Amino acid sequence: xxxRPRGRRATLVASLVTAASLIGVVGPxxxxxxxxxxxxxxxxxxPAAPGRPQLAxxxxxxxxxxxxxxxxxxxxxxxxxxxVDPSTGHVLTALYAAxxxxxxxxxxxxxxxxxTADVGLATADGAPARFDQGYATSSAANGNLNDSANNLTIAxxxxxxxxxxxxxxxxxxxYWRSTEPHDVRSLRNAAEPGAMQGVWIVxxxxxSEVKRYLGSGAELGATSYPDIFDxxxxxxxxxxxxxxxxxxNEFLYRFDESTRVWKSVAGSTMYGSYPEGHVLLExxxxxxxxxxxxxxxxxxxxxxxxxSWRSDSNDPDSNGRISAAKSRDLTTxxxxxxxxxxxxxxxxxxxxxxxxxxxxSSGLLNGQVQIGYDSAGxxxxxxxxxxxxxxxxTSQMFAxxxxxxxxFWVPQQVSNWxxxxxxxxxxxxxxxxxxxxDTSGAGEFTIQYSCPERSEARTAIIATGAYIxxxxxxSDGWSAxxxxxxxxxxxxxxxxxxxxxxxxxxxGSASTxxxxxxxxxxxxxxxxxxxxxxDFPSGGSPAVLYAxxxxxxxxxxxxxx
Numbered sequence: 001x002x003x004r005p006r007g008r009r010a011t012l013v014a015s016l017v018t019a020a021s022l023i024g025v026v027g028p029x030x031x032x033x034x035x036x037x038x039x040x041x042x043x044x045x046x047p048a049a050p051g052r053p054q055l056a057x058x059x060x061x062x063x064x065x066x067x068x069x070x071x072x073x074x075x076x077x078x079x080x081x082x083x084v085d086p087s088t089g090h091v092l093t094a095l096y097a098a099x100x101x102x103x104x105x106x107x108x109x110x111x112x113x114x115x116t117a118d119v120g121l122a123t124a125d126g127a128p129a130r131f132d133q134g135y136a137t138s139s140a141a142n143g144n145l146n147d148s149a150n151n152l153t154i155a156x157x158x159x160x161x162x163x164x165x166x167x168x169x170x171x172x173x174x175y176w177r178s179t180e181p182h183d184v185r186s187l188r189n190a191a192e193p194g195a196m197q198g199v200w201i202v203x204x205x206x207x208s209e210v211k212r213y214l215g216s217g218a219e220l221g222a223t224s225y226p227d228i229f230d231x232x233x234x235x236x237x238x239x240x241x242x243x244x245x246x247x248x249n250e251f252l253y254r255f256d257e258s259t260r261v262w263k264s265v266a267g268s269t270m271y272g273s274y275p276e277g278h279v280l281l282e283x284x285x286x287x288x289x290x291x292x293x294x295x296x297x298x299x300x301x302x303x304x305x306x307x308s309w310r311s312d313s314n315d316p317d318s319n320g321r322i323s324a325a326k327s328r329d330l331t332t333x334x335x336x337x338x339x340x341x342x343x344x345x346x347x348x349x350x351x352x353x354x355x356x357x358x359x360x361s362s363g364l365l366n367g368q369v370q371i372g373y374d375s376a377g378x379x380x381x382x383x384x385x386x387x388x389x390x391x392x393x394t395s396q397m398f399a400x401x402x403x404x405x406x407x408f409w410v411p412q413q414v415s416n417w418x419x420x421x422x423x424x425x426x427x428x429x430x431x432x433x434x435x436x437x438d439t440s441g442a443g444e445f446t447i448q449y450s451c452p453e454r455s456e457a458r459t460a461i462i463a464t465g466a467y468i469x470x471x472x473x474x475s476d477g478w479s480a481x482x483x484x485x486x487x488x489x490x491x492x493x494x495x496x497x498x499x500x501x502x503x504x505x506x507x508g509s510a511s512t513x514x515x516x517x518x519x520x521x522x523x524x525x526x527x528x529x530x531x532x533x534x535d536f537p538s539g540g541s542p543a544v545l546y547a548x549x550x551x552x553x554x555x556x557x558x559x560x561x
Contacts, residue, residue, distance in 0.1 A: 037419040038395045038429065040451035040458060040476065054549050056514045059487060060112040062093065062105055062543040067114045070105060071098040071540025072520045074493065075532040078131060079151035080506050082518050082545075087160055088182055090116060091516050091545060094154040094164050098540025102129040102167055102174075104154065104184045107545065117184045121164065121176055124189050129174060131167060146532065148525045155228040157236045159257050162187060165226040169527075170244050172212050173220035177260075214262050218242065218251045218278065229294055231303070231330050238262065239280075241289065245366070246313040248289030250281035252330065265331045266343060279344050280333075283309055286347040288359070291319070291366035295330060296434060299377045302326045306371035306381050309347055311359040316423040319364040320357035321347065322400070324371060324381055336379065337407045354381050354400045355411045362386060363395055365423035372434025374445040378404055380435035382447050386420070387413060395420045395429060397447065399462060403469035410469035414447070414462050415476060421452060432457055443474045492542045493521045500524075500534035501541070507548070517546045 062070045072080070073096045080095035091107045097120070106116040121129040131150055152166035160181030167174045180186040212220040219242060226240040236255040241248050253262040264278035281290040292307035304326045312318035325341060327333045333341045335351035345352060357364055363386035370382050381400040386393050400411040421429055430450040438446045443463035451458050458478055465472040488505050495501075500523065507517035521541040523532045 038421040038452060039418045040415070055487060056547040056549045057109070059519075060107060060109065060545040062107060062518075062545055063113065063115050064105075064118045065115050069542050070103075070115070070118065071537075072096060072522075072543045073098055073100050073131070074498075074501060074520070074522045074536040074541040076146055076523045076526045077148045077502075077504060078522070079148070080518055080520075081152045081154040081166070082506055082516055083154045083156060084516060085156050085160070085162075085182055092154055092156070092162065092184060093518055093543070093545075094152040094166065095518070095543065096131050096152075098538070100131040102131070102152065102164075104162070104164060104187060106184050109545075109547065119184050119187055121187060122189055123174070129167060129189075146526045146529050149224060149527050151225060153226055153228045153238075155230070155236055156182075157255055157257055158234050161257075161260075163228050163236065163238075163255070165228060165238065165240075168223045168226065170222045170224055173214070173223040173226065173240070175214075175226070214251075214253060218253065218264065222248075224248075227294055231295070232328070237265070237295075237330060239292075239294070241291075242279075243284055243289060244313055245289050245310050246318070247284050247287055249279040249284050250290045250292060250307075251278065252280045254330070265329075266333065281307060282344050282346045287311060288321075288347050291369070293369070293371055293434070295327070296371055298373050298379070302328060303330055304371050304373075304379055306354070306369050308357075308364060308366060308369045308383075309359065310366050315360070316365060317363065318360050319366050319423070320359040320362050322354040322357060322364075322369055322381060322383060323349075323352040324354050324379065325352050326379075336402050336409070354409045355383075355385075355398070357385060363420075363423065365428060368429070368431050370431045370434040372436050372445070374401070374435060375437040376404070376444070378402060380445055381409070382431060382435055384429050384431070393420055394418060397429075397449065397460065399435065399445075399447065399471045401469045401471060408469075410471075412465065412471045414460060414471050414473050416473065428452065435462075438462075488517060488519045488544075488546050491521060492519065492544060493537055498535055498537065501536060505546075515548050517548055519544045519546060 064070045078096045080093060083092050085092060091109060093105050095103055097103045102121045104119045104121065108116050123129050147169050149169040150167050154164045156162055162178040162184050164176040164187060165174065175190045176187045177190060178184060178186040179188055214220055222243055224241045226238060228236060228238045231237040237252060239250060239252045241250050243249055252266045254265040256263050266280045281292065283289045288309040288311045290307045290309055292305055295303035295305045297303050304324060306324040308319045309321045310319045324336055325333045325345060326336060335341055339351055341351065364383060368384055372380055374380050379402050384395060384397055387396040394417055396413050396417055397415040398411050399414045400409045402409050432448040432450055435445040435447055438444060438461055443461040445462050447460045448457050458476065460476040461474040463472045463474050464470065489503055491503050493501055501521040503519065503521050505517050505519045507515055520543045523534050523536055
């Protein structure tokens with residue numbers, strides 16, 4: 001579930017959804033695609049489905065400063081980001097242009113003929129920031145040149161300064177901040193001498209970079225999935241993973257606008273005199289890494305966060321031990337039962353466990369654990385896993401609920417599927433966000449997900465079962481409702497010339513009924529450095545902005561396997 005910021009700010013942190021194939025933030029890493037045989041059942045729509053969200057205005061083809069259509073790289077799926085400057089109402093997008101360089105484009109929706117600004121970001125040495133980072137693989141010995149895990153994230157702080165991060169996967173953080181409020185032209189790489197505070201580079205005697213730190217000391221030499229988002233009182237927070245899949249930690253920092261420095265708000269210094277920083281979720285010492293949701297604000301003001309742990313970077317089916325915690329301020333964290341947690345939450349902490357799945361062969365893919373709430377505002381964790389029954393193994397969807405009168409999670413199967421799909425399958429099963437209250441009156445909450453059988457989303461309506469905390473499936477069918485307006489499902493490149501490209505949308509939540517979404521076409525999700533494998537326009541795909549009324553917020557983190 002996406003976080004809906006309270007107050008005046010309206011940050012849209014990108015969620016990637018394939019509008020005609022599968023959710024766009026998952027895909028096999030270093031594994032061949034595996035055919036799926038899972039069948040999700042009925043083709044009927046759930047009762048009282050409200051229908052697709054409507055466009056609030058005509059779509060805007062994103063222009064450059066000269067008024068020509070701006071084009072995005074289309075060879076593979078690369079996650080962009082969208083936000084709105086609340087003071088100007090301008091839409092800001094961070095994206096990969098057709099030549100794979102990182103751009104920030106500002107568009108005034110009332111004057112959409114030309115971009116207010118189209119800024120190509122630069123690295124610390126002044127070279128264009130380009131999509132070419134990632135760890136080396138056997139298919140790209142000089143660096144992983146094709147890596148869909150290189151997401152971008154963008155936000156505007158309460159003082160109007162623009163923050164951008166991304167284009168990393170197990171590599172040093174790339175981070176930019178504007179030197180003037182509401183001015184994307186003043187975006188500067190944080191490593192530039194004198195331009196910023198809070199991020200800097202440590203060099204050895206030869207001048208080679210050896211460390212990069214943020215604020216009070218987090219090492220950023222192997223960073224993945226940076227995510228800048230609104231927290232309590234509209235303050236900016238940023239999380240990221242340090243290390244790699246199967247051996248990593250998660251950090252959480254808050255931006256101090258008075259000093260213009262990112263500061264650790266959770267966790268403890270883990271590694272003695274070696275200033276590795278303040279870790280929130282610690283898995284490195286246990287040979288695991290966390291894959292988490294962004295904190296989700298519940299109606300009662302608590303922020304909830306869920307995650308799983310992964311144990312093997314080469315095996316996508318090595319996720320387990322689903323966990324959750326809550327916080328009022330994103331600084332002090334509590335177990336779901338209200339026990340104050342240590343400042344760093346480790347893999348071995350039993351107080352946060354929701355469903356203690358084994359770390360191998362559970363059928364759980366990282367990024368597919370989501371958290372939301374039911375009609376009573378109580379937490380619901382949703383995920384997929386294998387179910388063994390009568391000598392048959394199938395893939396099923398589960399919901400774990402924490403009823404108000406109980407201190408124990410109640411995990412229960414909420415699907416009746418046949419067949420099985422593995423986490424290495426493409427397309428995979430995919431959660432399209434956390435549970436949300438059901439508005440049809442048929443149940444307590446709904447789960448929206450993508451099934452490999454068809455491209456459209458499905459919606460399951462869940463009611464309370466025979467005992468407190470249990471769950472009962474009411475209906476599970478192809479959604480008459482969807483998070484994208486019908487217009488965003490249309491191809492923006494020639495489907496006859498490029499039949500394998502997929503229409504995608506990046507969107508998020510907002511504090512107003514209108515949400516801005518960015519649409520484009522791209523190839524498949526790649527994280528093993530392989531070539532795109534399909535024809536795509538070298539000149540890129542057109543980029544289109546959609547203003548959507550009552551869009552349904554989906555997932556907010558870009559995760560790899």
